[in-house]
Amino acid sequence: MFRVYALFVLSLLCIPAFGQRKDYPPRFDGAREETYKTIGDVEMKVWIFDPPEHQASDSRPAIVFFFGGGWKAGNPAQFEQHCRYLASQGMxxxxxxxxxxxRHETLADKALEDAESAIRWVRQNAKRLGVDPDRVAAGGGSAGGHLAACLGVVAPLSESDSGAISSIPDAMVLFNPALVLAPLENISLGTxxxxxxxxxxxxxxxxxPAKRISPIHHIHPGLPPTVIFHGEADTTVPFVTAQRYRELATQAGNRCExxxxxxxxxxxxxxxxxGEPGEYYPVTVSQMHTFLQSIGYLKGPPAIALPQSKNVHFRSHFDHSRHAFVNQQKxxxxxxGGSITEMDGYRVMVQADLQARFPETQFTFINAGVSSTCSTTGAFRLSEDVLASKPDLLFVEFAVNDDQDASHAERECIRGMEGILRHARTALPKLDMVVTHFVNPPMRQKLQNGVTPISSGAHERVASHYGVSSIDLAREVAEQISAGKLTWQQYGGTHPHEPGNRIAADMIADLLDTAWSDSIPDQPRSESHRSAKQMDKNSYxxxxxxxxxxxxxxxxWVLHRPDWASLPGSTRQRFSELDLLCGKDVGAEWTLDxxxxxxxxxxLAGPDAGTVEYSIDGGEMRQQDLFHRFSKGLHYPRTVILDAGLPRGKHQIRIRVAKAKHPSSAGHAVRILSIAVNQ
Structure with missing residues (x-):
């Protein structure tokens, strides 16, 4: 089911976002610019975003935002999108x-004096602005959050030039605010x-003196109702400062969320x-709306859709795929992924869901799942198996195989997943993508013990870095099992049964409900997804x-189709008709420029898998054992990386069958499906 409320944030994608804005002072389409204070020849501006059909005769609630930047820098454009959203809702x-x-060679005290002046100016001009002077909130982030908090908590530094007009806001909306500026018992900001x-x-x-404008040192009863948004991983303004502030404020009888x-x-x-909303922007704006609604500043629920599950991470628009499905009807x-993708599980359910959403659309579905393969193999297969078909929407899963098949360390998990996402972003910038983390018993146990598995944790870091939406099915399953809502047997195991695949498909549907909850545009509103700096220079x-x-x-060496019937170990059908590069004689060589x-x-590393010796550009000979713990009964598909850190340019590799072999191997066979090159 599609949500009723529009994902308002996506309607703003055509507007330049904070992080790109370098112009100062900024200019905003549709906003009014006024001067609230003049110091010498310096005019302090405020940009006003009015609600639709707003009249001067109205008496609307208002909010003034103050940007962050350590009182040293920053730009009022930081809160442009917050202003546009709240104006659309009636403030x-x-x-x-x-x-x-x-810009002005001033310190924090002057910044606070200006903030006091801004609130007084709003109240002084409330009638002309169509504002209710008794419903004026202050908001801000970081240093701007500090200013907003000081307005409500700390005695003013300046006096009003207009009689008894107060600078104390009627509510406070604070984003990772600096609340502790001076030493306090059991609080450290670090070094x-x-x-x-x-x-x-x-x-x-x-x-x-820092204590004079340190909000936590001035908490008292009767403070304005407050909501604080803070990241637990914040090292600039430690989360503990917000926790302690909330504790002291509530002890004093104040409302502080x-x-x-x-x-x-x-x-x-x-x-x-x-041009894309950050991962936390939708949820924090929705919660800001709920807070302001609770104090009578807004009416109705948030006009912004959020996933129902907290383990669904909506990070980017899906305009490109929807435009193709709706407007082009193709x-x-x-x-x-691996076997979880290759089998008829969640993939088939997602396909059915898409066809039901867009019944007139002619879909081409590509099953690029290969059992047992990890994200490394996926990164090298991507170009031929996926990108060559120029998909509109791509689903990726490799967490289980990176964990149990490849036993990858974090570095390899990152190199493989970044190889996939970065390559896809580069080749098809408009491509919409989703990463799903499935789960096996060891991963589930770690999550239930409060530990994030290496594979899913690394993949999540990469997805977040590139703004790719993700489904943390592993965490969802672990949490449901811990809560007694699900058993591992009901889920179905590493290769989930119907109920487990249904959970995955429903979480993906939850994500798509969120992404496609607004009205359908005539054209995609964003030409491409954002890129990001490469996390690992050696990623694939x-x-x-x-x-x-x-x-x-x-x-x-011979390029042929092995006589699989005469060889020990089973072979999967997908490989049985392929010509492989095969060698088994010790010392046999080939080269590649x-x-x-x-x-x-x-x-394919089977019961007789051997070891290769290799030299690059005439360097020393190194060895790579091809035998895998799963090779004993299966010609097991795997990608072994021989060197990931070569200087960019032309090289030559020399490969030969080594005399050494794994103790459990029955021979020296080397059977090569493809040669993986990070070009």
Whole structure:
């Protein structure tokens, strides 16, 4: 079912986002610019976003936002999207400038004096602005959150130039605010990179004794109702400061809500970059709406859709695929992964869901799942198996295989998943993608013990870094089992049964409900998804499989179809009709000239799998054992990376069958499906 409420944030995708805005002072389409204060020849501006059909005769609630930047820098554009959202819901929303050190050679005290002036100006001009002077909220982030908090908690630094007009807001909306500026029992801000104590550093930036404008030191009864949004992983403004503030404020009889986010760092709430909302923007705006609704500033529920499950992470729009499915009535959807993808499980359910959503659409579904393969193989298969078909929507899963099949360390999990996502982003910038983390018993047990598995944790980091939406099915299943809502037997095991696959498909449906909950545009509103800096310079982001025929064969090597019936161990049907590059004579060699930064072998490693010796560019000989613990009864598909850190350019590799072999191997056989090159 599609949600009733529109995902308002997506309707703003055409508007430049904070993070791209370098213009100062900023300009906002549809906003009014006014001067709220003049100091010498410097005019302090406020930009006003009015609700639709707003009249001066109205008496609307208002909010003034103050940007972050350590009282040193920053831009009022930071809260443009928050203002646009709240204006759309009926509030008069404003983002204000104030003096900062980089532009005005001032310290925090002058910034606070300006914030006081801004609130007084709103009240003084309330009738002209169509604002209710008794419903004026203050909001802000980081240093701007500090200013907003000071307005409500700390005695004003300046006096009103207009009689008894108060600078105290009627409510506070604070995003990772700096609430502790001076030493407090059991609170530490840590040290800066140069080893200096952060309290000492803050004291040089305040202009008055730091304690004078430290909100936590001035808590008292009768404070304005407050909501605080804070990331638990924030190292700039430690989460403990918000926890302690909330504790002391509530003990004093005040309403103070704290919304926390487990993996969120400083600035997590911002709208985002590249025309896409940040991961936490929708949820924090929705919760801000709920708070303001509770105090009578807004009516009705949030006009922004959120996934029902907290383990569904909506990070980017899905405009491209929906445009193809609706406007063109054609669409290509690919599924890349291991056996969980290859089997008729969640993939078939998602396909059926898409066809039901878009009954007039002619779909092409690509099953690019290959049992037992990990994200490394996926990164090198991606170009031929997926990107060549130019899909509109791609689903990826490799967490289980990276864990139990490949036993990858975090580095390899990142290199493989980044190879997939970065390569896809580069080749098809408009491609919509979803990463799903499935689960096996060891991963489930770790999650139930409060430990994030290496594979799903690394894949989630990569997905978040590239703004790719994800489904943390592993965590969802572990939480449901711990809560007594599900058993592992009901889920169905590593290869889930129908109920387990249904959970995965329903979570994906939850994500798509959120992404497609607004009205259908005539054209995609964002030409492409945002890119990001490469996390690991050696990730397989230029992966490609070369055919074994590219090798220059020496004596003892043959390109043919093995007589699988005569060989020990089973072979999967998908490989049984392929020609492989095969060698089993010790010392048999081949060479390959290639261009790239990495090279590996995609092999079938069976009961007789041997070891290869290899030399790159005439360097020393190294060895790679091809035998795998699953090779004893199966010609097991795996990709072994021989070197991932070569200098970019042309190289030559020399491969030969080694005399050494695994103790459990019955021979020296090397059977190569493809040669993996990171170009």
């Amino acid at each position: 008069v929303a404003m983002t204000a400038d104030y003096r900062v050190r980089s 800066n990179d140069d080893g200096t104590d952060k309290f000492d550093d803050i004291a040089t930036r305040t202009g008055v 704290l919304k926390s986010y487990r993996d969120a760092t400083h600035g997590f709430f911002n709208y985002g970059r590249g 669409g290509t959807v690919a599924f890349l 982001a230029r992966g490609k499989m070369l055919p074994p025929s590219a090798a220059n064969l020496g004596k003892g 290639f261009a790239g930064t990495g090279i590996g072998l995609y092999v």
